[in-house]
Amino acid sequence: MNAQQQKPIIGISIGDLNGIGAELIIKTLNDHRLLELCTPVIFASNKVINFYRKSVPDINFSYQSIKELNRVNFKQINIFNCWEEEVGITPGQLSDVGGKYAIKSLTVAVQALKENKINGLVTAPIHKKNTHSNEFNYTGHTPYLKHIFGVQDVAMLMVAGNFRVGLLSEHIPVSEAAKYVTRENILSKLSIINNSLIKDFGIDKPKVAVLGLNPHAGDEGLIGREEEEIIKPAIKDARHFMLAMGPYSADGFFARRHYDKFDAVLAMYHDQGLIPFKSLAIGEGVNYTAGLPAVRTSPDHGTAFDIAGKNKADHSSFLTAIYECIDIINRRSGYVESHRNPVKKVTPAILANVEDEKIEDTNNE
CATH class of the missing domain: 3.40.718.10 (Isopropylmalate Dehydrogenase)
Incomplete structure (x- = not known):
């Protein structure tokens, strides 16, 4: 500036x-x-x-x-x-x-x-x-x-106040979503989200929840093996540099507002994160591209051709996107050098022994 x-x-x-x-x-x-x-x-x-x-x-x-x-x-x-x-x-x-x-x-x-x-x-x-x-x-x-x-990588981070949902994969067919669930991808997105929460949102020690890919987060391997073989080991590795917890069953996690206990959530694919986000953040959602050297935001909706030119468009999300853009620019400019490395604040030894937030899945279907 x-x-x-x-x-x-x-x-x-x-x-x-x-x-x-x-x-x-x-x-x-x-x-x-x-x-x-x-x-x-x-x-x-x-x-x-x-x-x-x-x-x-x-x-x-x-x-x-x-x-x-x-x-x-x-x-x-x-x-x-x-x-x-x-x-x-x-x-x-x-x-x-x-x-x-x-x-x-x-x-x-x-x-x-x-x-x-x-x-x-x-x-x-x-x-x-x-x-x-x-x-x-x-x-x-x-x-x-x-x-x-x-x-090398960025993260689509949906933001509505203190409610933030990041995506592991974005605009890909559902049939290919599981292919993106790898240790490398999870660690990359978690690192970007963690750094963004510190630098762009002013959160000193962010706590990030990771969702499972399968129903009931795999039910300990009974409904898919991704949670046991990929997601849990990735979370364990991430704890050497941040507070990551999970994997959690997506349906109960959002239905019981467990996201209130975290600074951000990492969803495994587009609709797993975007459907609950847009349902809960009506008119307040902003799409933020975390991991860029510059600041970019957008409203959380599309072109809405059905109402174009009819003076029916609700500009709430667009206005919020401008406010969020301004706020992130200002928070970045006030970001102090001592916060650039969160490992200095929370040591790997502490992170390795951190216990998951106890979230009970009471879905007995």
């Missing part, structure tokens, strides 16, 4: 042009109190914002148009024009145009983030079907950001 301006500059990618992204952005930034906390820069074009501004008639949305990031106005909403040409916008329709310009917005914004021209990025939803191509060979934002920043 430059010395001239203490408020973080938050970049915002437009998402699918035919989805609810632009409407969310207009509704969110209509509250000008956000300008006291950050300087927003929307990566799109004036014409796209003006098109959707007409569908939200009760909002007086003003902005400054810029073509160079060194011309940012810190007292206004800024639109960085990534293209000048006319673009056909058809709200609610899946089209190649909507995907093409969503990726143009994203790639320009991410490059600005990588070059430290913005301090954080909030991404509006894209649709994987019309963005995946030879030029953009990724299943979503997370693998793209991992590639661009050249990091």
Whole structure:
């Protein structure tokens, strides 16, 4: 962050042009109190914002148009024009145009983030079907950001206040989910989540729960062997550098609110973590990419084509994503060097002997 301006500059990618992204952005930034906390820069074009501004008639949305990031106005909403040409916008329709310009917005914004021209990025939803191509060979934002920043691994971390759920695997077929349950993958995700809880969320000694893959966490090997042969040994190894516990049966864990006892939860596959998270964090969920050198958040929902352009989109999650982006930037800037290595705080000997949180599985089906 430059010395001239203490408020973080938050970049915002437009998402699918035919989805609810632009409407969310207009509704969110209509509250000008956000300008006291950050300087927003929307990566799109004036014409796209003006098109959707007409569908939200009760909002007086003003902005400054810029073509160079060194011309940012810190007292206004800024639109960085990534293209000048006319673009056909058809709200609610899946089209190649909507995907093409969503990726143009994203790639320009991410490059600005990588070059430290913005301090954080909030991404509006894209649709994987019309963005995946030879030029953009990724299943979503997370693998793209991992590639661009050249990091070995990242973790998709869903956040709603003190409720956080990380995923071992993300957008893969359920038939392949078990293949990703390896000691190496579990240790990598746990390390990223642990470091993020310390650095990005200000938690001194994080406690992370690990879910089992199979029903009843395998029932001691009766319903699958992954818990006994892979997950438990990985948790034991992780205890040399962090407080990891489990594996826990996913259904009882969420149904009985045992997640309240932990700073984060590691789920074994997408729906195991996302279904309970979205059910419990209605309107408050944020997707955070842990493990990057930069800060990126997004709302926890998709393009919602069925309500696009109808002034029906709820911007709660998008607003929360901006707040979370600002908060993480501020917590990172206040992070002290003595906290960089959690092993200095909790010794391996203590971690090796830590007992699992006693959580009874009373499901007798």
